């Protein structure tokens with residue numbers, strides 16, 4: 439079945455002409471599955487508790503939560519950087535941590551905080567502060583489809599002569615994004631990657647992601663605090679609060695999102711309600727602060743530490 443693409447951001451009419459595929463149109467297993475995932479850092483209370491989620495291929499999921507809610511932690515777990523049970527996190531029906539091929543092949547790509555300092559590509563991190571030409575970095579990646587590479591260079595308006603130690607933050611970020619997208623990933627995890635881009639660059643990139651999902655069936659999870667232009671971009675939403683997934687659903691099933699209100703205002707309402715509830719709880723019982731998700735455990739509370747979860751980190 440052919441499904442018309444979502445209307446690209448910033449333009450008035452659909453521009454994709456290729457045959458496209460929407461979420462749920464594939465017979466393959468879900469691209470991302472969480473089964474009662476819980477996670478605690480060493481010496482801390484669980485930051486994530488009992489998270490379950492299913493994202494079909496082709497979906498674009500917005501990951502929402504207040505500062506410290508656990509978005510980065512969740513993306514890093516999905517990226518296979520922390521060891522969790524083989525069934526707790528399945529990417530393309532494979533265990534995220536244990537199946538090293540997922541990242542080394544580029545099928546699973548994570549553009550996150552470490553990546554904002556370096557370039558993470560197919561599991562390797564390359565420092566990006568040196569006096570290197572953008573073209574040398576981009577063309578240095580082997581096994582890349584030349585058409586895809588040129589498309590990304592054009593899309594991101596990259597000048598191949600740029601010296602990476604002498605460009606602006608936004609220009610450097612464009613090169614990083616290009617590097618991260620060169621291989622045709624199946625699952626892409628984005629942690630606040632568009633903060634430095636100007637509005638046109640950001641909207642063009644978001645439209646490119648729509649095409650990636652609808653034409654290739656790629657799946658994207660995007661954690662951000664910038665909601666401009668995302669109302670028509672997202673297909674699914676996941677809201678993390680108090681260590682749990684408070685909402686996770688296709689956008690069509692989230693009543694507030696059908697109201698026509700700006701996403702910014704809707705999320706503001708959720709986060710303000712969360713903050714007020716937390717303040718009220720802690721005013722009634724000051725000890726509640728000590729049991730917040732992710733709070734440090736008292737030193738003598740060794741038996742509570744979930745140390746078997748925390749011994750392995752793949753940076």
Ligand SMILES: Nc1ncnc2c1ncn2[C@@H]1O[C@H](COP(=O)(O)OP(=O)(O)OP(=O)(O)O)[C@@H](O)[C@H]1O
Pocket residue numbers: 479480482485503504505506507508509510511512731732733
């Ligand atoms: N290495 C660590 N050791 C212990 N606690 C950590 C570690 N990294 C993060 N945390 C804690 O885990 C919680 C979740 O952090 P995380 O970075 O995942 O949140 P976030 O939702 O991405 O926040 P933000 O929106 O500010 O980026 C926070 O309380 C944080 O202090």
